[in-house]
Amino acid sequence: MEELVETMSSDLPRTVAKGVTWMSSCLPFHLEDRVIHGHNSTYLVQGDHSSILVDTGNPSSWPIISRTLDGLLDGKELTYVFPTHPELPHTGNLPRLVEKYPQIQVIGDVRDYHLFYPQIEPNLHAKVPGDKVDLGGQEFMVVEALIRDLPNTQWGFAPQAGVLFTADGFCYMHRPELDDEDPVHLPGECGLTTGELQVPIAVENAAFFTGSALYWARFANDADAVYDRVLHLIDDLGVQSVAPTHGNFISNIREVEPIIRAGHKRAYRYETAQP
Amino acid sequence: MFTTLYEDKLVVLGGIIPLDGRVSWVPEGATGFQPSNAYLLTEGSSRLLVDSGLAVHSQEILEDLAQLIGEGGGVSMFFTRSEMDCVSNLEPIAGRFDIERLFTGGVINPFDAFDDLSRLALRGRRHQIDAQRTEEGDSVARAAEIEIAPGRVLEVESPLLRLLPTFWGWDQETGTLFTSDTFTHGMMERPDGARIIDSTVEDATTVEQVAGHLYAKYEWIPRSTCGPLREWLQEKFDALDPEIIAPSRGCVLKGRDVVRRHLGFMLDALTPQLV
Numbered sequence: 001m002e003e004l005v006e007t008m009s010s011d012l013p014r015t016v017a018k019g020v021t022w023m024s025s026c027l028p029f030h031l032e033d034r035v036i037h038g039h040n041s042t043y044l045v046q047g048d049h050s051s052i053l054v055d056t057g058n059p060s061s062w063p064i065i066s067r068t069l070d071g072l073l074d075g076k077e078l079t080y081v082f083p084t085h086p087e088l089p090h091t092g093n094l095p096r097l098v099e100k101y102p103q104i105q106v107i108g109d110v111r112d113y114h115l116f117y118p119q120i121e122p123n124l125h126a127k128v129p130g131d132k133v134d135l136g137g138q139e140f141m142v143v144e145a146l147i148r149d150l151p152n153t154q155w156g157f158a159p160q161a162g163v164l165f166t167a168d169g170f171c172y173m174h175r176p177e178l179d180d181e182d183p184v185h186l187p188g189e190c191g192l193t194t195g196e197l198q199v200p201i202a203v204e205n206a207a208f209f210t211g212s213a214l215y216w217a218r219f220a221n222d223a224d225a226v227y228d229r230v231l232h233l234i235d236d237l238g239v240q241s242v243a244p245t246h247g248n249f250i251s252n253i254r255e256v257e258p259i260i261r262a263g264h265k266r267a268y269r270y271e272t273a274q275p
Numbered sequence: 276m277f278t279t280l281y282e283d284k285l286v287v288l289g290g291i292i293p294l295d296g297r298v299s300w301v302p303e304g305a306t307g308f309q310p311s312n313a314y315l316l317t318e319g320s321s322r323l324l325v326d327s328g329l330a331v332h333s334q335e336i337l338e339d340l341a342q343l344i345g346e347g348g349g350v351s352m353f354f355t356r357s358e359m360d361c362v363s364n365l366e367p368i369a370g371r372f373d374i375e376r377l378f379t380g381g382v383i384n385p386f387d388a389f390d391d392l393s394r395l396a397l398r399g400r401r402h403q404i405d406a407q408r409t410e411e412g413d414s415v416a417r418a419a420e421i422e423i424a425p426g427r428v429l430e431v432e433s434p435l436l437r438l439l440p441t442f443w444g445w446d447q448e449t450g451t452l453f454t455s456d457t458f459t460h461g462m463m464e465r466p467d468g469a470r471i472i473d474s475t476v477e478d479a480t481t482v483e484q485v486a487g488h489l490y491a492k493y494e495w496i497p498r499s500t501c502g503p504l505r506e507w508l509q510e511k512f513d514a515l516d517p518e519i520i521a522p523s524r525g526c527v528l529k530g531r532d533v534v535r536r537h538l539g540f541m542l543d544a545l546t547p548q549l550v
Contacts, residue, residue, distance in 0.1 A: 060387035111299040116359040152299040216495035270500040
């Protein structure tokens with residue numbers, strides 16, 4: 001029978017910072033001569049009395065996510081879920097989460113969600129950048145998304161852990177030989193941080209991915225302005241590591257940022273074209 | 276309640292969205308009502324549904340479909356985008372009607388949003404429409420054809436003007452261009468107002484209105500190199516000379532004079548210094 005459920009590496013879930021667990025299900029892509037994986041990560045941030053799930057994962061990975069939450073929460077209810085933006089890999093399990101945890105608060109820029117998921121409207125609680133929720137010895141703060149596709153994208157930050165959650169920002173491929181527009185990796189690399197990867201990120205792959213997933217980068221020649229703002233945010237908040245939805249957990253952001261920036265610049269197509 | 280756009284060939288169905296500050300894809304402060312659209316193409320006993328509308332309009336869509344194709348009737352489906360305003364009625368439609376074929380792009384099979392039993396039965400009915408990518412990944416001239424019935428096809432391509440992976444459809448039989456999340460600016464002052472802008476309707480659309488809606492979602496347009504986008508759009512409309520513009524949101528634009536006028540608005544909106 002065809003495999004219907006996305007797989008999770010035996011290396012995950014994995015604690016990547018204080019109170020932050022990286023939960024990723026990986027979508028397998030079967031090519032002619034190999035299998036490659038694409039991260040579709042969720043992150044659980046836990047405090048003394050509350051917890052928040054960043055992004056929901058694909059509906060097809062719900063059995064894995066539900067089971068992993070059972071293990072990590074140890075009988076407690078999940079208090080919050082923060083969908084970074086309303087695409088299926090990020091929000092597709094919202095109805096299932098509300099069914100499993102009826103009191104859960106869906107926080108963030110929740111515009112449009114009442115149209116997509118009318119059954120969870122009572123659970124929706126709008127937040128704006130700067131708003132915080134207290135988890136008990138751990139906070140979660142809503143942050144303006146500086147790299148985004150949909151207008152109602154938000155980023156999050158866990159100050160005590162130093163982790164910035166960037167949705168589709170900072171997604172990349174690190175293997176030049178994998179010719180696909182999705183940020184993929186090889187089996188066995190699912191649970192590695194960028195500091196642990198054997199093969200570094202390549203600028204050309206960052207460019208290819210950026211030009212595809214952040215399509216606007218082809219037309220807007222402002223990579224330096226974008227990433228300068230990101231670096232200011234990193235400095236202001238004291239970010240230690242970056243947690244994208246698609247791609248490995250970034251443990252060495254200062255080394256990775258220049259490569260992503262260069263890739264973003266290279267994605268621009270119209271250097272000599274008319275305005 | 277559905278509206279016929281072309282006798283025995285094309286109807287538009289879907290609900291109305293009240294603009295109350297909770298919708299991300301309209302300009303800030305927008306008021307009034309916006310149609311949410313799905314389109315049923317018919318050729319004899321064959322039908323193709325273009326997009327599925329919003330979940331909040333599920334009952335209206337289902338009742339209209341039952342009237343149009345009969346309870347439990349067969350229908351093929353084509354998603355212009357994998358975003359929730361296009362896909363979120365897939366499951367209820369599959370529960371009440373026979374989805375014969377599903378045409379989508381992207382790496383995720385939309386049937387994977389279903390519970391396992393339904394997914395098992397339906398997964399193989401999906402047809403990938405973007406399996407063959409161009410070297411540059413840009414607009415693909417007539418990349419795919421969806422046969423609605425022998426002798427009638429919907430031509431599909433990935434437009435240069437897009438945000439996320441998106442497909443436009445061209446139905447030569449009715450002269451209809453399906454533009455997904457562009458040309459979405461046609462609003463209604465009242466929920467029972469006209470959802471079609473044609474020569475019989477007083478059309479007060481302005482270029483500022485068109486730009487406002489375009490920039491609400493395509494927020495990168497004002498800071499981008501737009502010449503190539505204008506050229507592509509002009510060439511597309513010159514080549515096809517559409518009679519109807521059919522967006523997934525907003526009023527349908529019908530009649531060549533109306534289409535040409537709104538193309539002009541869009542070209543000006545893609546020249547931000549004019550707005």
